Amino acid sequence: MNKSIVLRVSNLVKEYQSGSRRLRVLDDISFDIEQGTTGAIVGPSGSGKTTLLALCAGLDQATSGQVEVNGISVAGLSEDERSVLRNEQIGFVFQNFQLMPTLTALENVMVPLELRGERKVRDKAASMLEKVGLGDRLSHYPVQLSGGEQQRVALARAFINDPQILFADEPTGNLDEDTGEKVTELLFDLNADSGTTLLLVTHDLDLAARTGRIIRLKGGRIVSDELTGVADERLV
Amino acid sequence: MNKTSFFDPWLWKMAWRDSRSNRGRLLLFVSSIIVGIAALVAINSFGRNLEETIRTESRSIVGADLVLSSRSPFPEEVEARIAEWPAEEAREVSFASMAYFPRVDNTRLITVRALEGNYPFYGTLETTPAEAADNFRKDGSALVDYSVILQYELEIGDTVKLGNQGFAIAGYLQKVPGQAEAASMVAPRIYIPMDQLENTGLIRFGSRVNHRKLFKFEDSGEMAGLLEGMEALNRKHRIRSRTAEQQGAGVGSAAGNMYGFLNLVAFIALLLGSIGVASAIHVYIKMKLPSLAVLRCVGARIRQTFYIYLIQTLVIGAIGSVVGVILGVAIQVLLPDLFAALLPVQVDFSISWRSAIEGLIVGLGICMLFALLPLLTVRKVSPLSAIRTNIESQTDGRDPLRLLLYAIIAIAATAFAISQTARVDVGLSFIAGVAIAFAALSALALLLMWAVKRFFPSGWRYEWRQSLANLYRPNNQTLVLMLSIGLGTFLISTLYFTQDTLLSQVATLDRDKQPNLMMFDIQADQVEGVEELVRSFDLPVIQNVPIVTTRLAAIKGRTVEELDADSTSKIRGWALKREYRVTYRDTLFSTEEVVEGEWIGRMPADSDTLYVSLETGIVRDLDVKLGDQLTFDVQGVQMPAIVKSIRKVDWQRVQPNFFAVFPRGVIDDAPQFNVLVTRVADQAQSSQLQQAMVKAFPNVSSVDLDLILKTVEKIIDQISFVIRFMALFSILTGLIVLSAAVITTRYQRIRESVLLRTLGAVKQQVNRIMILEYFYLGALAGLTGMLLSLLSSWALAYFMFDLTFVPSIQPLAIILALVVTMTVGLGMLNSRKIADRPPLEILRNEV
Structure with missing residues (x-):
């Protein structure tokens, strides 16, 4: 099956100044992610996983190299253009949920659509929350929800704008095992339903093994890039 | 890409949503400017009322269209010229003298005002009973200043003896057109009809007497021409002329100076409040950084996030300004009474809409300008901080917008100061003074923080060390509290010390050995007799x-x-x-x-x-x-x-x-x-001598210097009460800024407290750390303010009053203790229950 490339990373380098030292945290990273696939970036702490995710999502700028999302080069975009790119093409799920504490569950889900200028979005957001099993929690504020429920709201928010690619940074890292399992199920189900490309960053090798491809990082370099075969089955 | 409009309804909706659970806090942030706005509106509105009163009632300020005054009787040629004027004329002769009150057997230095004609032509002599103002002229009785009535418990019908003549008291004098109550404190007024003056026998050759002629013109347009024709004569005979208009302008300019000064005090409160706003918004934005980063992550543009918080500030600033204006109008109701003794006119209450609108604009403007400083940070928030908590937003000090904002603030503050004082040099000097005070306080605060860090007392007990370290920890409020509390302390103590220096100078000049009773207007033929009388009391003729x-x-x-x-x-x-x-x-x-x-x-x-x-x-x-x-x-x-x-x-x-x-x-x-x-030994001896003197030599006036001193103290007290009242606004602002600062850092404190309790600290230890921190802040800010005030009081005493400044330790200690107590009290009031509740509950509820 021929699939188009949704994320292309070429010769990506990221360096930081740490005191008098120049620290290279990503060194010549290149890979492509095809439309509709799932993948995981794994590696020990400090291997550069989150930095790589941030660069792919246009949250940060590379020292050199290229990131293309759906054919659009991130490097050439202004701050605001990158915001629009994230809004239209990218979804996020964070380890610590990152819901806005002053907004209800429904309002949190509505925000990405409203930012696009869409105004009648209440029903769509409500049905998305229904989908993640929170149809009765629309008016609840984040503090009134459990960790698992907050992550479900975050999933609803991530999928509401039909992103081309969804980045998830340790999505179960702050949840207990049972809740984590349920959230994982939900994440993969939603991903399968919407045909979105999923790229996970995780320490959890079991979670990574549920994706179609595992990219291992160590010391800022890719040490292996393997297909697991699992995800493909799931997607087909 | 869509253009971001400030008026996009979604932005306003988002600002509303985002402000949930923070609205009380936001209101508190702006409450620090409420007091300043209130003071500004109250003073400005009162000032405008005063101006209006003076403009419309200038004739009743003087009670006439024109007043001619002279130290000697008007010469024939002047009288002849005046007689031709198409005007109604009244005459007043006034001089200091002794009054004797037989029923209470007491005497007092007073001003006799002998009146002829229907003065005042405009306004009235306010008396109790009201008809007394007319009756005293017909039946040869007297009107006596109410202060004297109170002092000697006199009653209507009692006799007052002036020289050789006794007068029945027809009524109490409450208000005379154009005379402030304070003006009659040293020598209260007694009005008698002119035809009785000669009978008193008080005016003798060489007596110091003021002669006034007061006119009401049928056509006041003619007055200017007639007055011009009199110029040469006036110069020749040293006659002073003053029209109602000139007198009104004089009163207006004196009152203008006063309320200009008070306005500047309000301005200081406003500046302090602005710093409070800037600091509170800074903390608020810091608190909002995670939400901001998430918004950026899900696609919000920089301008959209900036507008969301700008709208919140704008709305809250508007609410704060409206509340300030309302409070200002309420305070204005108090001002006419507060100023009553110092003003020659009765100012009635009416709202000056111009002042109210100005207050709104100034409040909103100041709120926006000072809130923009921290708001600019919003532009620099990186979406990366949503996944990396250690990412700091870039706050580049060389941000051109920030520099531009500083420049606008400086220009706006200077322009405002100049507009309030209506003089470029005074406005500039004021701004320079404020800048120096702010810079000195900031420098001292920074120096203290540095010194605490540099010479940290590692050997101290844990609670003392932890609370001391809090003074320079990140997000500390040391600078803003040092500024607000320090400036408040500085103003109040400078005022106190200066007043104290002035009063102690008058009061403690070797008073045990100094003369304290002075008799004047002794005629050549009375000199020996007066000396003999004094010596008969065994008193020295110094x-x-x-x-x-x-x-x-x-x-x-x-x-x-x-x-x-x-x-x-x-x-x-x-x-x-x-x-x-x-x-x-x-x-x-x-x-x-x-x-x-x-x-x-x-x-x-x-x-x-x-x-x-x-x-x-x-x-x-x-x-x-x-x-x-x-x-x-x-x-x-x-x-x-x-x-x-x-x-x-x-x-x-x-x-x-x-x-x-x-x-x-x-x-x-x-x-x-x-x-x-x-020099008399005591009040009783003073009274006895004065009574004997009045009986033997009715024209000789006695001045009891102790009484004068008390009067001076009373006048200074009245003026300083007004100034203190205004300085109170600074203190109040300081307290609100303090409360706001404590509340804005509440979350941080809770986290620290929870952490400490998790690590095994008991409740008392957590409380002790907080108390000590407020103690340090109060003590350091109070000391800094006091240090500066000692310096400025010394400078005022040395350069302006040419006096030696010796600060008294006791009030110093009292002021400092008060400042520290208030800081600790307010700090703990706002931090209560932090250490009481279980860590988990607090963490869940406060997020």
Whole structure:
């Protein structure tokens, strides 16, 4: 099956100044992610996983190299253009949920659509929350929800704008095992339903093994890039 | 890409949503400007009412269209000219004298005002009963100042004896057009009809008497022309003319100065509040950074996130300003009473919409300008901080927008200060002063933080160390609290110390040995009798000096008129035109020392040149030196005299001192009166002597210096009460800023407290750390403010009042203790329950 490339990373380098030292945290990273696939970036702490995710999502700028999302080069975009790119093409799920504490569950889900200028979005957001099993929690504020429920709201928010690619940074890292399992199920189900490309960053090798491809990082370099075969089955 | 509009309804909706659970906090942030706005609106609105009152009622301020005044009776040619004027005329003769109240057997220095005609033509003499204002003229009775009535518990119908004549008291005098209550404190007024004046026998040759003629013109348009025609005559006879308009302008300008000054005090409160706003918004935005980063992650543009918080600030600023304006109007209701004793007009309450709108604009403007400083950070928030908590937003100090904002703030503050004072130099000086005070306080605060860090007392107990370290930890409020509490303390203590210095100077001048009773208007034929009477009470005659009233006619051959007209002349106007009360004697007093020239005690018989000895200050003001010639006009006789010696005089001694002293044999025969000073042991002896004096010599007035001192204290008290009232706004703002600062850092404190409790700290330890931190803040801010106030009080005493500044320790300690107590009290009030609740519950509820 021929699939188009949704994320292309070429010769990506990221360096930081740490005191008098120049620290290279990503060194010549290149890979492509095809439309509709799932993948995981794994590696020990400090291997550069989150930095790589941030660069792919246009949250940060590379020292050199290229990131293309759906054919659009991130490097050439202004701050605001990158915001629009994230809004239209990218979804996020964070380890610590990152819901806005002053907004209800429904309002949190509505925000990405409203930012696009869409105004009648209440029903769509409500049905998305229904989908993640929170149809009765629309008016609840984040503090009134459990960790698992907050992550479900975050999933609803991530999928509401039909992103081309969804980045998830340790999505179960702050949840207990049972809740984590349920959230994982939900994440993969939603991903399968919407045909979105999923790229996970995780320490959890079991979670990574549920994706179609595992990219291992160590010391800022890719040490292996393997297909697991699992995800493909799931997607087909 | 869509353009982001500030008016996009979604942005406003988002701002509303985002402010949930923070609205109370946001309101608290702006509450620090509420007090400043309130003060500004109250003062401005009151000032405008005052201006309006003066403009519309200038005639009733004087009670007439025109007043002519003179120190001597109006000459025939003036009377003849005035008689032709198409105007109604009234006459008033006033002078200081002693009043004796037989029923209570007591005496008091008062001002007799003998009145003829229907004065006041505009406004009324307010009396109790009201008809007394007319009756006293018909039945030859008297109106007595209410302060005297209160002092001696007098009643209507009681007798007051003025000289040889007794008057029944027809009523109490409450208010006289154009006279502030404070003006009559030293010598309260007693009005009598003019036809009774002669019977008192109080006016004798050489008495100091003011003569006034008051006019009501049928057509006030004619007045200017008639007055112009009188100019030469007025100059010739030293008659002062003042129209209602001029008097109104004078009162207006004096009142304008006063409320201009008070406005600046309000402005300081506003500035303090602005710093509070900036600091609170800074903390608020810091708290909002995670939400901001998430918004950016899900696609919000920079401008959208900026507008969301700008809208919140704008709305809250508007609410704060409206509340400030309402509060200001409420405070304005109090002001007419507060100022009543100091103003010659009754100012009624009415809302000045212009002031209210100005208050709104200023409040909103200041809120926005100062909130924008921290809001600019929003532009720099990186979406990366949503996944990396250690990412700091970039706060580049060289941000051109930030620099532009600083410049706008500086320009706006200067423009505002200039507009409030209506003078460029005063406005600029004020801004410079504020900048210096702010800079000094900030520098001291930074120095303290540095010093605490540098010389950290590692050996102290844990709670003491932890609370001390909190002063320089990240997100500390040390600087803003040092500024607000420090500035408040600085203002209040400077005011206190300056007042204390002035009063103690008057009060503690060797008062046990100084003369304390002064008798004046003693006629030549009474001198011996008065001396005998004083000695019969076993009291010393410390001084008995003759006084001759003169004026300057010429200096070094140039007439006073010429010199006055010469704009290049270095001579001070007041020194040129004032009345000089001079004396003659052959010896120097102990308070005098000849610093230049030769003291001549008696004119040599063969000399045809007259000599005079001048005081050092007047030598400077008249721009003369040894050997120069001054011509004195001694009641019509021109007397040229050569400056033969220059004396240094210790003016602080309570006794008659003189600018000019003649040798014996020059003016000995001129019209004169004597002044005698003595020292009485106590109030009872003072009363007895004064009563005996009034009975024996009714025209001799006695001045009880202790009474004068008390009156001066009362006047200073009244003025300083007004200033303190305004300084209260600064203190109040300081307290609100303190509360806001404590509340904004509450979350951080909770986290620290939870962490400490998790690590095993008990509740008391957590509380102790907080108490100690507020103690340090209060003590350091109070000390800093006080240190600055000692410096400024010293500078004021040294440069402005030429006095020695000796600060008293006790009030210093009291002010400091108060500041510390308030800081700790308020801090703990806002931090209560932090240490009480279980860590988990707090963490879940406060997020």
